[in-house]
Amino acid sequence: MRAKNYRLGLLLILLWLMSACSFGAVPEAAPSPTVPPSPTPEKVTLTWGFWGDPWEVEINQRVIQVFEADYPNIHIETFHRPYDTYFKEMRAKFDAGEPVPDVLFWSEAPVDVPKGYFMDLAPMMKTENYTLDDFIPGLLVHFKVHQSIYGLPRDSDTKVIFYNKKLFNQAGLPYPKSGWTWDDLRQTSLALKKAQVAPYSFAFEPNSWWMIWMWQNGVQIFDDKLFPTQTDLDKPAAAEAVQFFADLINVDQVTPPYELMLNSENMASLFKEGKLAMAFGNHALVPAFAQVDDLEWDVVGLPQRVRRANVSAGAGYVIAANTAHPDAAWTFLKFLSSFKVQAIFAEAGVAVPALRSVAQSEVFMNQRPEHNAQVFLAEAEIGEPTPAFPGSSDIIELLNNALTPVWQGQDDAASAITRVVPQVKEIIAKVQVKR
Amino acid sequence: MKRVPTLRIGQLVGLGFSLILLLALLIALGLISAYAITKQQGELIETRAEVESLAQELEIRTTQRNDFLRRYLANEGDKFLENYYSHEIAVEHIFDKISALLVTTEEQQVLQQLTAAEAAADKKAQETLLLYNSNFPAAARLLWATEGSRVQDNLIQMIENLRQVQDKASAQIINQARRIENLALTTAIIFAVLALIAGLAASVLITRSISYPLSSLVKTVTTLGSDLTARVQASGPQEIAFLGETINEMAASLRVSEQTLEQHRDRLESELSLASQMQASFLPSVLPPLSGWEWAVYWQSARELGGDFYTHIRLNEGRYGLAVGDVNGKGASAAMAGALSVGLLEAYAPAHAQPEALLTKLNDDLYIRFRAQRMNVACCYLIVNETTTNLAVANAGLIYPYLRREDKLIEIPASGMPLGAWPHFIYTSKVLSLCPGDLLFLSSDGLVEAKNARGDMFGFDRFQAELLEVPANADVQTALNRLIGAVQTFTGNIELHDDLTLLVGRFVGHKPG
Numbered sequence: 001m002r003a004k005n006y007r008l009g010l011l012l013i014l015l016w017l018m019s020a021c022s023f024g025a026v027p028e029a030a031p032s033p034t035v036p037p038s039p040t041p042e043k044v045t046l047t048w049g050f051w052g053d054p055w056e057v058e059i060n061q062r063v064i065q066v067f068e069a070d071y072p073n074i075h076i077e078t079f080h081r082p083y084d085t086y087f088k089e090m091r092a093k094f095d096a097g098e099p100v101p102d103v104l105f106w107s108e109a110p111v112d113v114p115k116g117y118f119m120d121l122a123p124m125m126k127t128e129n130y131t132l133d134d135f136i137p138g139l140l141v142h143f144k145v146h147q148s149i150y151g152l153p154r155d156s157d158t159k160v161i162f163y164n165k166k167l168f169n170q171a172g173l174p175y176p177k178s179g180w181t182w183d184d185l186r187q188t189s190l191a192l193k194k195a196q197v198a199p200y201s202f203a204f205e206p207n208s209w210w211m212i213w214m215w216q217n218g219v220q221i222f223d224d225k226l227f228p229t230q231t232d233l234d235k236p237a238a239a240e241a242v243q244f245f246a247d248l249i250n251v252d253q254v255t256p257p258y259e260l261m262l263n264s265e266n267m268a269s270l271f272k273e274g275k276l277a278m279a280f281g282n283h284a285l286v287p288a289f290a291q292v293d294d295l296e297w298d299v300v301g302l303p304q305r306v307r308r309a310n311v312s313a314g315a316g317y318v319i320a321a322n323t324a325h326p327d328a329a330w331t332f333l334k335f336l337s338s339f340k341v342q343a344i345f346a347e348a349g350v351a352v353p354a355l356r357s358v359a360q361s362e363v364f365m366n367q368r369p370e371h372n373a374q375v376f377l378a379e380a381e382i383g384e385p386t387p388a389f390p391g392s393s394d395i396i397e398l399l400n401n402a403l404t405p406v407w408q409g410q411d412d413a414a415s416a417i418t419r420v421v422p423q424v425k426e427i428i429a430k431v432q433v434k435r
Numbered sequence: 436m437k438r439v440p441t442l443r444i445g446q447l448v449g450l451g452f453s454l455i456l457l458l459a460l461l462i463a464l465g466l467i468s469a470y471a472i473t474k475q476q477g478e479l480i481e482t483r484a485e486v487e488s489l490a491q492e493l494e495i496r497t498t499q500r501n502d503f504l505r506r507y508l509a510n511e512g513d514k515f516l517e518n519y520y521s522h523e524i525a526v527e528h529i530f531d532k533i534s535a536l537l538v539t540t541e542e543q544q545v546l547q548q549l550t551a552a553e554a555a556a557d558k559k560a561q562e563t564l565l566l567y568n569s570n571f572p573a574a575a576r577l578l579w580a581t582e583g584s585r586v587q588d589n590l591i592q593m594i595e596n597l598r599q600v601q602d603k604a605s606a607q608i609i610n611q612a613r614r615i616e617n618l619a620l621t622t623a624i625i626f627a628v629l630a631l632i633a634g635l636a637a638s639v640l641i642t643r644s645i646s647y648p649l650s651s652l653v654k655t656v657t658t659l660g661s662d663l664t665a666r667v668q669a670s671g672p673q674e675i676a677f678l679g680e681t682i683n684e685m686a687a688s689l690r691v692s693e694q695t696l697e698q699h700r701d702r703l704e705s706e707l708s709l710a711s712q713m714q715a716s717f718l719p720s721v722l723p724p725l726s727g728w729e730w731a732v733y734w735q736s737a738r739e740l741g742g743d744f745y746t747h748i749r750l751n752e753g754r755y756g757l758a759v760g761d762v763n764g765k766g767a768s769a770a771m772a773g774a775l776s777v778g779l780l781e782a783y784a785p786a787h788a789q790p791e792a793l794l795t796k797l798n799d800d801l802y803i804r805f806r807a808q809r810m811n812v813a814c815c816y817l818i819v820n821e822t823t824t825n826l827a828v829a830n831a832g833l834i835y836p837y838l839r840r841e842d843k844l845i846e847i848p849a850s851g852m853p854l855g856a857w858p859h860f861i862y863t864s865k866v867l868s869l870c871p872g873d874l875l876f877l878s879s880d881g882l883v884e885a886k887n888a889r890g891d892m893f894g895f896d897r898f899q900a901e902l903l904e905v906p907a908n909a910d911v912q913t914a915l916n917r918l919i920g921a922v923q924t925f926t927g928n929i930e931l932h933d934d935l936t937l938l939v940g941r942f943v944g945h946k947p948g
Contacts, residue, residue, distance in 0.1 A: 062569045069565050070558075339582060340562065343574035357581070363573040 042073070044328040049079040049101030051086040052350070055287045059348040066344070067335050074328045091117075094320075102323040103332050107157075107315040109143050109150045110226055110388040118150040119319040124330050125149065134339075134355045138312035141385045145226070151318035152337040155351025156359075156380040157282050158310055159212065161185075161303070162289065164198070165296040167277040171195030176278070176300040178375070182216075182244055185278075185303040189254035192277045201254040203267045204280035206407045207400045210242050212302065215309035215384060217241035225387045228428050233399075234421045239414035241305070242406060250409035258407040271297075283376055286349040290369055299375045312383025314354060352376040391427040398423055451637035458630040462623045469619030476612040483605045486536050487598060493529045494594050496522050497556065501579075501587045504560055508567055508576045519560075526553065533597075545600045549593040556586040648675040656682060663690035707739045707767070714740055714770050717777055723747050725755055726821040727871075727945040731911035733919050733937045735881075742769025743879045743934035744777050748784040753821035756784045756793070759938050760814035761833060761879040763853065768808070769934075776801060776812045776854065790816045790829030791862040794854065798831065798862070801855035811856035815849070815877055822945060824869040829862045834883065834895075837902055838867065839874035844902050871944030874914060876902060881935035882918075885926050893925050915939045 050060060057080055064076045079101045081089055093100045094117045109118060124130070132140060132152075139153035161176065168175055171192050176184065189201035211221055219238040222228035232238070249255045256276070260266050268285050270276035272292050279285070280302075289297055302310055317336050319329045335341060342358040345351050349367055353359040359380075365373045387395070402420045405411035500522035507515035530553065537546050559582055567575035648671025658665040663686050667679035714736075722730035732745055742762030750756055758780055762769040779797055787793035793816055805811060813832035820826075828836060832853030838845040851862040878898070885893040901921045905914045915937060922935070 062571070066562070066565050066569060070562060340566065340574065340578050343577045344566065344569075344571045347571045347573040347577075358577070361577050361581075363577045366573070 050105035153316035242413035740770035741934035805855035881933035
């Protein structure tokens with residue numbers, strides 16, 4: 001009896017303790033997190049192809065250092081060529097099936113997309129939910145074809161007018177202001193000439209960029225910049241625009257001769273030396289001007305005519321379709337388009353950033369020497385893409401050749417344009433047939 | 436001797452105590468385990484508090500670290516970079532401490548996120564410093580101000596997540612602790628109630644098994660006081676039943692004794708009754724019709740047999756002797772002594788013309804008889820005469836006789852040692868001349884010593900007062916009734932303490948001639 005009671009007591013105590021323990025739910029220790037062994041990534045070497053002046057090359061080398069510090073398993077080698085030969089050589093390699101850089105600096109990609117040079121990045125972007133919101137929209141146009149996207153823009157090739165403040169001060173003239181017109185440009189140039197503060201009042205690149213003046217004068221040139229069906233080059237406004245700037249060379253004689261303006265480096269030299277009061281150009285000139293200590297300069301937007309217009313042609317990075325390392329190349333391309341590298345380029349002054357966040361940051365806005373960086377952004381916002389369709393470069397070259405005598409004062413614009421319009425239309429027709 | 440059976444009550448009480456102790460032990464165990472668990476929860480809460488403190492420090496350190504790097508990038512001095520690194524080390528230490536304190540799966544997950552956020556912050560700082568050192572200070576500042584700020588925000592968010600997990604865990608722990616406390620309390624109350632019920636049940640059982648039989652025993656034993664035929668119902672625990680059986684045996688034995696005693700008593704009562712009748716027969720039922728005298732007498736013994744007596748004896752020449760006696764003591768021995776004394780008195784009286792001579796004779800005779808028993812007899816003896824008014828009185832230890840003459844009360848101071856108390860005592864007589872109407876009172880001491888409920892004696896003062904209150908012309912029976920009535924009123928329903936005898940005589944006077 002007693003033994004029975006004892007056993008019963010023990011059982012009750014045991015039950016009690018069990019019930020108490022079950023309520024006492026002490027947080028159980030978590031199993032130590034098991035980290036799956038990550039495979040040691042194989043070291044990959046990529047080649048980065050680009051053009052650019054020595055300063056830009058140096059900046060690119062420093063960008064590589066930063067990248068390799070962030071991604072030790074990817075080594076970057078460079079392939080540098082001058083702008084003049086870069087595209088010709090690359091296209092030849094692509095066409096010949098020779099090795100090309102994995103990641104390339106490129107412009108007007110849509111022209112070469114049909115040839116299958118570049119890798120479509122859209123699927124990877126979709127997979128990674130990569131967002132393009134921060135890019136200036138007009139710049140993405142140069143890398144998009146239909147639903148595909150073949151590259152990411154690095155910068156905006158927006159044109160502005162650099163002006164030498166000292167020369168204006170010496171001439172007693174007010175600085176050009178936003179919203180000025182072609183007539184303002186002409187009158188200012190004449191006034192500068194009259195003041196004799198510098199040999200040249202104004203300089204611009206005659207080739208190719210006549211299209212900006214035509215746009216400003218209400219000419220579309222092509223009804224569609226990627227898939228044109230017709231041209232309005234035969235409009236009088238087209239010839240009028242060219243003639244206005246040709247007259248600045250030949251009639252008003254406020255610019256350097258046509259031959260001196262073919263190379264932008266010549267214009268930069270003239271401006272740096274104080275021999276030129278106003279220079280048409282893009283942000284790439286800033287580092288060169290910044291190197292001159294006593295050069296006081298600022299920028300103003302392009303003068304307008306019928307409307308405001310500018311070019312949004314910008315260069316960016318693409319991946320060669322035949323790259324052996326698409327993932328590493330995509331990683332590098334994302335890095336080059338990243339906020340960080342955009343900030344590097346902005347600080348280096350080599351370009352107007354393609355990312356709004358960087359372009360609007362103090363890195364870009366407070367560049368030294370002090371100038372109105374906002375002008376680049378304002379002009380970029382009204383930028384229009386250059387025509388980019390198979391044959392567009394042929395048409396531009398055709399017109400460049402046709403207009404050369406006009407710039408040289410040996411022909412009038414209307415005649416020159418009228419002569420080539422049939423050929424232009426012929427090329428457009430061919431493009432349509434091909435498509 | 437009978438062997439006492441095993442103590443079943445002891446087992447019952449022991450079992451009850453064991454049960455209560457067991458319940459108490461369970462309650463104690465429950466409370467102890469609840470206390471232990473609650474204490475453990477308390478320690479966990481302390482751990483949570485420590486983590487919270489570390490999280491707070493982590494937030495401060497990382498925020499400061501972020502700011503130090505910002506100031507370094509703003510070219511405010513190398514010391515800010517040093518501060519940045521010192522905070523970096525402090526942050527690592529905090530991480531080590533926190534890692535050691537986090538145990539749950541959820542906490543580990545948050546810790547992993549936090550560690551990842553810290554790694555991202557660290558990586559971003561290194562990237563930023565690389566930019567800075569690569570001569571891109573503005574880009575570095577921008578990067579730190581934007582992405583650095585983002586990783587820092589993320590880090591703060593992760594710290595906040597940790598806090599929330601901690602808060603949640605703390606809340607869960609507190610709730611668990613409360614549940615356990617409530618459970619322990621509820622269980623303790625339930626067990627306490629069970630213990631109480633068990634105790635009450637045990638108490639009732641024990642009471643029923645012990646008290647009821649015991650109560651029955653008491654009741655029966657009480658009944659046995661008056662009825663030895665009553666018997667105990669032998670029930671309940673063995674020891675009680677055993678006790679009951681023993682009592683029954685004792686009662687049976689007592690009953691036998693009682694029956695024997697009853698027989699003795701009956702015989703004694705019978706004998707006593709006979710003796711009482713005999714004693715009564717010794718006393719004259721009617722006092723002699725003496726010329727010139729009226730007599731009334733009251734006699735009551737305190738028991739069946741009394742020590743008081745009275746008698747009268749016809750002497751020669753128209754004289755009569757009257758005596759009232761009182762043997763010291765009561766009962767049969769006193770009655771026998773009284774009978775002897777009366778017998779001798781009546782035998783010797785005719786030969787002794789003077790009262791003192793009779794008493795002297797009786798004293799000498801009785802001394803010899805009573806000496807061994809140290810008995811004695813108070814006796815007042817008087818001789819009246821039918822022809823003269825003389826009254827001779829001798830007294831051997833009885834209270835003085837009283838004479839009421841008109842409204843005066845005369846104490847007749849006749850005295851002497853009680854008969855048989857002292858050898859050769861010489862008694863003297865008092866001779867009084869009576870007047871017609873005189874009332875004579877002779878009383879044993881039972882009258883003045885009669886006691887009421889408070890123990891007060893009737894006493895001489897009341898006796899004398901009552902004697903004076905007797906109407907002068909009252910007849911003797913009326914006077915006697917009045918006096919006895921006064922005594923009975925005084926004593927109430929208290930039985931007589933002593934035998935009582937009162938003799939009242941009135942001298943009405945002799946007829947001439």
